Amino acid sequence: MVAGRALGRRTPDIRIPDLTGRRAVVTGASDGVGLGVAQRLAAAGAQVIMPVRNHEKGARAVERILRDAPGADVSLRDLDLGSLASVAAIGETLRGEGEPIHILINNAGVMSPPARMASADGFELQFGVNHLGHVALTAALLPLLRAGGARVVSQISVAANRRSINWDDLQWERSYDAEHAYSQSKIALGLFGIELHRRSIANGWGIASMLSHPGVAPTDLLAARPELGRSRATRRARAIRALATRGILFGTVASAGLPALAAATSPHAVTGGFYGPRGPARLGGAPSEQPLYPRLLDAAASRRMWEESERLTAASFPA
Numbered sequence: 001m002v003a004g005r006a007l008g009r010r011t012p013d014i015r016i017p018d019l020t021g022r023r024a025v026v027t028g029a030s031d032g033v034g035l036g037v038a039q040r041l042a043a044a045g046a047q048v049i050m051p052v053r054n055h056e057k058g059a060r061a062v063e064r065i066l067r068d069a070p071g072a073d074v075s076l077r078d079l080d081l082g083s084l085a086s087v088a089a090i091g092e093t094l095r096g097e098g099e100p101i102h103i104l105i106n107n108a109g110v111m112s113p114p115a116r117m118a119s120a121d122g123f124e125l126q127f128g129v130n131h132l133g134h135v136a137l138t139a140a141l142l143p144l145l146r147a148g149g150a151r152v153v154s155q156i157s158v159a160a161n162r163r164s165i166n167w168d169d170l171q172w173e174r175s176y177d178a179e180h181a182y183s184q185s186k187i188a189l190g191l192f193g194i195e196l197h198r199r200s201i202a203n204g205w206g207i208a209s210m211l212s213h214p215g216v217a218p219t220d221l222l223a224a225r226p227e228l229g230r231s232r233a234t235r236r237a238r239a240i241r242a243l244a245t246r247g248i249l250f251g252t253v254a255s256a257g258l259p260a261l262a263a264a265t266s267p268h269a270v271t272g273g274f275y276g277p278r279g280p281a282r283l284g285g286a287p288s289e290q291p292l293y294p295r296l297l298d299a300a301a302s303r304r305m306w307e308e309s310e311r312l313t314a315a316s317f318p319a
Helices: 032-043 055-068 084-097 125-140 142-148 178-203 235-245 258-265 299-313
Strands: 002-006 009-012 023-026 047-052 073-078 103-106 151-155 208-212 274-277 287-289
Touching (some): 023 032, 032 073, 032 103, 032 258, 073 084, 084 142, 103 258, 125 299, 151 178, 178 208, 208 258, 258 287
Parallel strands (some): 103 151
Antiparallel strands (some): 002 009
């Protein structure tokens, strides 16, 4: 099935099943890949919750979804993944609403601030937002996820196939390497997703935990972000956009969301599976199941990251 064409290139697509009556939560849905994922879920009939840090930006995203799918059931909630208090607050709000959650896509992220920055709780910002915030959110929503027999999709990155966990300095307080810290945050989230799969089976939670990665696409992750100390788009971001526009190697923003959508909705998705683009170097193209990155195969590291994340966030995953 072909969604469209970009300069003669076929843009891959997948069929999303009817999601009427299903409730989905998508972090980072105010732009980029997250917005594309939210659009597709809403168009398929899901009730989509969009937790956002910037309410005005989120409202524009909702307007865009409603233009494309009039009558779609989408709504905003406030969430700053860099604040454990904010995560606790949205957890309390959604638990108070009492509706089961059928899909959770842990998608939001920040990438490579030039200088070390800290979250509201003092964690290195990428580790705090990309990983710890999502751990705390998943824990806060656990009763609703169990009630919905949910699929939890944790969005990692090709960067999780590079570098390592800096166990001796998780918060990068003694030194700071922006790209290594980003890779660490995505490896950590991948280890969490794998351990969530194991513990769900062991404890009978009924949750299907999967991983996805978007490949590489011209999103705003490396765009000008003054609040992250980046006054202009990085050279890498400009190169990605130029190549993607010409249909060379990389994916589009729309195609980058397909692996997460496949993991979250496909009747053929494998519980505990890992989905990404199947094009050259796995950077773009249609989604497919893929082998886990070597850094995600260490069961002891998964358990260690789980326990350390519980300690840092005070999150609780009762059996």
